Amino acid sequence: MATQKMSLAKALNESLRKALDTDPKVLIMGEDVGKLGGVFRITDGLQKDFGEDRVIDTPLAESGIVGTAIGLALRGYRPIVEIQFDGFVFPAYDQIVTQLAKMHARALGKIKLPVVVRIPYGGGIGAVEHHSESPEALFAHVAGLKVVSPSNASDAYWMMQQAVQSDDPIIFFEPKRRYWDKGDVETDLIPGPLHKAATVREGSDLTLVAYGPMVKVCLEAAAAAQEEGKSIEVLDLRSMSPIDFDAVQASVEKTGRLVVVHEAPVFYGSGAEIAARITERCFYHLEAPVLRVGGYHAPYPPARLEDEYLPGLDRVLDAVDRSLAY
């Protein structure tokens, strides 16, 4: 097996390169994706190697980017579009929600929309307003879209491959504060289905469920809890729509306790969906109510307060303690 150590950002870059290389219908579109290689350099070097017809610097217009990607997809292309930051997807939200998500159904399945919308998301990098948000629930709520987020380099590589190959539109959230984290990537692996959760740590006392940037925090929390003699299982959801409830159920049947962790506000967040379904599925296995840890019902604060706002180790451990205390 060819195994390489690389950052999550590099894994995405390699994966996009492979996608462009394998299928001439694959295109990359977005602001600054060409010479600059994107503000996070995820598309670094791709325009140089594949040309301006395949890696396209677009006008500064998100609705235009997604709307034309839809048209290109209707014509048989497979566009991968980059939205520069989470907070800038909203000019394109109309196109994504009213068109991209629904066109396949509207055409009674006669057309497919293999569009990947890449969105660097989440906080923790000290940025200004609109650069740190986690709007995944706003997309997961919409039928017709799949919403995924890798937490590590290997998943980034493989999930991007799967997203590009999917005939459904995929909202691909990239945890921007994990871009520089390195991990092993096996470039000739055969990955499991895109929506499958991964058990990233085994445990028996409680299940932590997270995705994207919060998986690392949960793993650290589990390691810290271990020192206090608590055995915590950590599930990386990988897909927020659909959600691998079978995996969560199996884990909760084993541990009896569940804490869901995400950066996005708790109110109407993906944790609410998981809590409700798991309560339904595992009512008699649960020894504590499902708890949620996440952001508050307040605008994402200025950078100097984001450590207070974002769930960190302490807040996760606090929820673990509260659950175990029932």
Added chain:
Amino acid sequence: MTVESTAARKPRRSSKRTSAAKTPQSSEPELVQLLTPEGERVEHPDYEIDLTADELRGLYRDMVLTRRFDAEATALQRQGELGLWASLLGQEAAQIGSGRALRDDDYVFPTYREHGVAWCRGVDPTNLLGMFRGVNHGGWDPNTNNFHLYTIVIGSQTLHATGYAMGVAKDGADSAVIAYFGDGASSQGDVAEAFTFSAVYNAPVVFFCQNNQWAISEPTEKQTRVPLYQRAQGFGFPGVRVDGNDVLACLAVTKSALERARRGEGPTLVEAFTYRMGAHTTSDDPTKYRADEERVSWEAKDPILRLRTYLEQQELADEAFFTALDEESEALGKRVREAVRAMPDPDRMAIFDHAYADGNPLVDEERAQFAAYQASFAEEGN
């Protein structure tokens, strides 16, 4: 008015390689100029301006102090005092010229680089640094100086300006509104919609586009196939391109557009043709996408130098003036530096402070939980 017809531009069926096609935008565009790069005063039939020596020195002082402030902020970012800075280096004339054309009761909707306009409005420059330091999302009351908060989502504020101007007209007031945005922003749907609304409702708004040639790494050619000021024509209002490095022309053209708005004649698009001499922001690396020669060629058009040449040649300012200004610049730099370093981190509870104007029980509940959680650390003695 300099509304150019687009008829001269022959539509061309592009060949297969559309991306390689060049914009038919001449490199020496027709623009309103009153002060040449060599510092020579020239006349323009439509834009007369007669300023006293005092006023001319005032414009120079504004530009110098704005540049000094900007340089200090860039240095503070390098020293880790600011998380980010968007420099206006090279755009001083566009901002001071347009900013000094405004009346106190006019209202400004800036994007995130309008430090010079803020200066003209009397916003304390240290207030501009809070959001870049990460202690707030704004830091000033927009109604104190009729200077709205910086807007980061590209193009949004052009619609707010239009709506505000519609309100001004409904009130029967004779103030005007000005919206700042970039050449990149001109591609956004919001900006096109602002043009539509302002034209349809004859709103007293001036759209001031600072075409600094770049939107991060993308040159203007990646946003438009016609000179930007010509866009206005299709919406039914005049557009004019002004030398954005000429403070006198920027002042004259903006004044004329504002007066037109006040007379109830509706919107104008002003394209200030200028250049971003620095990086897009301190996070950007322009060496990845643009040639050094380009910057060098624009340095010869430096807005501050050319006014200095004029002042000196006409003997409108003496050595004492320039020395005093140097001292004032240093003092400003020092004041800004000290103010930033003294800027406290916000109180934690500020997270919840202004989520709603009328309050909200959910926020109250979360605030109480947050407070109790924070207090638990204090109890443990952590």
